[in-house]
Amino acid sequence: MRDDDAKKVVSFPAPLRTGYDGSDALSTTFVQHVRAQVAEHGQLSDALSPADEKLVEDEVAFQKRFGFDWPRVHRRELLWLKRDLDLTDAEIRLLQRTGNFFLEPSSVRLDVKRWFYLVGWAQIVSLGVCIGVPILQVVGSQRFLLPSQWVILALWSLGAYGLGRGLHYFYVRPYQIFRRTRAMGPERG
Structure with missing residues (x-):
């Protein structure tokens, strides 16, 4: 690596190179360190593009x-x-x-409210139980299923999957985005 390239690399402090324990304090320390490095090297603009x-x-x-x-x-x-x-x-x-x-x-x-996230997961789990248990009962109780029954099971499964994805998208995903960005917080120079 050339000397010019070595100057552009952001080094991590020793505590951040060790294991991550999941605490917000470590995330905040990491973000503050990266912001300081970016500010020092002038890579973050103070204006919008x-x-x-x-x-x-x-x-x-x-x-x-x-x-x-x-x-x-x-x-x-x-x-x-x-x-x-x-x-x-x-x-x-x-x-x-x-x-x-x-x-x-x-x-x-x-x-983003955390309860919205929890309600979303509760709905997804309820959907899995309400759809999954009857499907397992039908499949387990009969030795042979007719082709039309397989089609019905497949449509039920696809419908449940689509509904679960929709619940995840509208209830769970916003909180995941919020949690990812929470430690960063808006700070402008």
């Missing part, structure tokens, strides 16, 4: 990109939040669809 600035001014372009429209102040804050928390466009659309952005007079806040 020109493309994002255009989105703030162009309401139609913002609506095409994200699928919803907000006032200019909130568009700017959302793009800062997107940059600071490293959210993707698909995650922004999901969080908006599920009602997890809260518009305050001059800011946008991301807030």
Whole structure:
């Protein structure tokens, strides 16, 4: 490795190289260290990109990109939040669809309730039990199933899988995104 490449590498402090115990303190320490390294090496801009600035001014372009429209102040804050928390466009659309952005007079806040996540998992487990047990009973009680019965079982299984994926997408996934970004928090220079 050349000397120029060695200067660009962000080194991790010794405590962060050891095992991860799952505590938020370690995550926060890690994020703070990476932010300090990025600030020191000047890789993080203090301004939005020109493309994002255009989105703030162009309401139609913002609506095409994200699928919803907000006032200019909130568009700017959302793009800062997107940059600071490293959210993707698909995650922004999901969080908006599920009602997890809260518009305050001059800011946008991301807030996902944990109980929503728990209710989602409870529904997924209930669905698995309510659909899985009858399927197992039908399959286990008969020696031979007719082809039409196999088709019905397959359709029930696919329906249950699709419903479970939908529940995961709308209830569980927003909390997973929130948990991933929680330690980072929006901090601008």
